Amino acid sequence: MDNMVNIYLFGKKYEVPSGLTIMTAMEYAGYSLVRGCGCRNGFCGACATIYRIKGQVELHGCLACQTEIEEGMYVATLPFFPLEKRVYDINEIKPDMQIMMQLYPEIYSCIGCNACTKACTQELSVMQYIAHAQRGEYEKCAELSFDCVMCGVCSSRCPAGISHPQVAMLARRLNGKYIAPECGHLSDRVGEINEGIYDEKMAELMAKSVSNVQELKDMYNSREIEQ
């Protein structure tokens, strides 16, 4: 390998080829991962990681599968972080301010340090979405937190002990269920199906699928496609 880079996995130095991600660098070094590895595509938050470049002050949060290695990188994975999730019955709660006060009162202890935002692996405005949650503005909280992968790096940096991803999860469910407009054509169609309006047509198609596939093929090949 021509371009090798020195990185430190849990403080131990390894020389690995440049261009790898933190995750593939760990595997190159010989690690067989069980924890701290999930979708490997930046969606699941399993590979939350904290790193610092040797000699620098700033601490970075990232996903190991989505982050390219750099010279002098000190890496500590965070395969589990004890987030506090409060349980509730989605059908019994209301999208008012009380529910957040009741389930996640610690959000009102936010001191505004913004460490959560700086640590976010998805570059979200974490402190801002918590501010929306404090005010019961769940639609805005849901929107700002939408890309959250619930890796927990934000919470690991929070002096107030807030479990930001769980706060946001509650806000999104409140928004999805109660605040976003209801879909008329969806409930209409479910009603039609339950009334049995399509039963005859479906039975006919199923029968033809067995007895007369050619007719279905013709139907498929000549079907009108919405532009």
Place this chain on the structure above:
Amino acid sequence: MYRIDRFNELAKIVAEKRPVNAPMEPRRMTADEKDALLAQFHPDYKQGEFSELKVGPNKGGKVPTQLAELLQAHSRISADSVDLSAPDYDTDVLIIGGGGAGASAAIEADDAGVRSMIVTKLRIGDANTMMAEGGIQAADKPNDSPAIHYVDAFGGGHFAAKPELVAKLVTKAPECILWLNKLGVEFDKEPDGTMVTTHGGGTSRKRMHAAKDYSGAEIMRTLRDEVINRGIPVIDFTAAIEIILDKTGKAAGAVLMNMETKELLVARAKTVIIATGGAGRLHYQGFPTSNHYGATADGLILGYRAGAKLLYADTLQYHPTGTAYPEQIFGALVTEKVRSLGAKLVNIDGEVFMHPLETRDVTAASIIRECTERGKGIKTDQGVGVWLDTPMIEYKNGEGTIEKRIPAMLRMFGKYGIDIRKEPILVYPTLHYQNGGLDIDTYGVTGVENLYAAGEVAGGIHGRNRLMGNSLLDVIVFGRNAGIYAAAKAKETAVPEGLTLEHIAAFDNELDAAGITTDIVSPKLLPDYARRDK
């Protein structure tokens, strides 16, 4: 900007031709053209990559060679490794797998008032469901109907699916969207509540519902939250490694293994649901994969050794647009929604070489043809690719569309300096989905009584090719379905007696009789990516 100058130069050709390419509506292929293309270029048709099974319920059938090796391997344990008389867990419905299907099944079992338990070798939500980007189909618009959806799905699957399963898939679809919405899933909607829907490859109506390009993640995290709210036990980092049968041959639980301590545990259950997902991490034919780390076909192995039959295990889906460059995300999924929003596939000369919304198998084969026989691909360090002209999306739909509709894609490439709003991206097919799996009936039951299967591990719903948006739909419809019927069956089933693992030795004897000698043990559980050649 690309770090490789040659790509920046070639991308200029794509940009020059964009004004001509954008408004063009490429011709769709005829049925005969598609058949010829698939036969010559689709990986499923490469006979040398498949092996005939010599033992088990599908003896004589063909499956990918890597899968055959695992199906015809030894158990990780022998019958005397565990004491079946003192189960560590006792439940009504044992759910193996913590993805979309498993979580949906658990919620339904809970609604039915029976005890259920999820075991998962990683964490709940570590699953392909979490990674599904583009969306979920349901025929809920006035110009659409379950019948139209049926024809799309059945035809897209080459008329090979089980009709009764397709019918269930499309008929239950709208109700499942409503169910998810009531759980709090945030679907993209217009201000008046109308669902924002788009096409997928092979759809004749715009019925793709989405939550930006985090559709699966939004569904999965909501289901996970609900499972936890209900207090349903989730045993994580614990894999099922063998199905336990009772004295009459019915499924009665599973042997579990702690992934970290390797401790063996026994779970006894009245009914068992296998919801372990797909097999992308077996890297059939050397393809990269868009799949989750745990996608190693475990459920197929568990079911097969216990006597359950497979259906269409020889058909895989290669998603046409896996990432071809940069290497750090090689094989990662570029959602079909990119094409739904108007991006076209373009070769090295800047020519649009096909309609971007043919079915996935046809599109993948067409890209492979462009890169091989026609020699119009763009070479990369990892292989070859074609352009997917992402800037065309904003050229047609206006600035801001990409950030609003496909933020995950913008972020994924942005980390490597590629702004997909301004630069086209390089793609090539990636191993994406197991079209077949354990053969089930409309109740979700496999060939073994009290053994159910749901989600990607099940086969027959999609025939020989699955349409975009029908897998998220499948995991919800058939996950719930399995939960409902497995719970009902558990209610009328007594606590199983005479638990046995005799089928392990019986399968070994079959291997011996067939002259198969192997050191391989299965299920595989995780791929081995650690470098050993030091």
